[in-house]
Amino acid sequence: MSKQPRVSNHFAKTGHIVRDSALGLVTETVEPYLRFNHAIWHNGPLTAADIELARLRNARQVNCVFCKAVRYDIAIEAGLDEAKVEQITDDFDQSELSPREKLILAYTDHYLQQPTAMTTEFKQRLTEEFSAAEIVHLSLAIMLCNCFSRCAVSLGGMPEEDLPRMQISVPE
């Protein structure tokens, strides 16, 4: 993995975490991205705590150091605490997380590892717990988090060591 960033945005100095990043170079997509990201965190049927569980599971699997360090304030306000975050490990099925939270993590793992391998029984458990709109929301949230964590890795310059926890707001 490249230790140096492959691209730098020398142009934008707006004070905005996304617009000033390399993503700001792609002017056609940056505002639609921010609006879609806002919708994922604020407008869908799942809570921000639900989405944060999936985001952090993805971050650990993709090994995006930045994504792993971030905690979104709205997820904490919605009930996600560090005691829960510490249970987002490969052994989450044995954890004290709720059955609904475990389903979110298991669905995320299917996306990350074997999207064609969901069993009929697992699908039935999902439909008993989540509405169609919630399943679409979770799927698009995982897709978006995965897209931009892989983006961060692909652009290079990722620190090798874990970073301290950073509580921030969803970029608007």
Place this chain on the structure above:
Amino acid sequence: MTWFTEANTQQDIIDRAPTLAPAFKEFYDSFWQLSSIPPSVLELCRLRVAQLHQSDYQWQHAQFELSVEQRQSLSQWSKSAVYTQTEKACLAFAEVYCMDPQAITDAQAEAVKSELGDAGLVALIEALGLFYGMTRVSQLWDL
């Protein structure tokens, strides 16, 4: 029909979340208006991602019209003369991206940058994330 709704296309399924569907569509559509990457290059990459995932649903979809030769030769793109240097640089990058983004080399990134510039590399990486992600989502949904 998928396992959680009677809808049977990606767009119809996404429409089951009406508070998210318009923002998703705007984001997806923005990639096909880019000044830094021709839509034909993006379509080749989208289709290569579909091939690598063995996703017939994504393969059958046509987001941008390509020549028959370019579609038919895609699995053998590195040996084919129907692809430009720009297309080959992006396809090489796309294949490694799908396997492991940590394995992308500086030379592969530089090859894309020399053809498309800094903005083109960033746009390609974002687009690959979208194509990779929506291919996997369509597989989760049994499409």
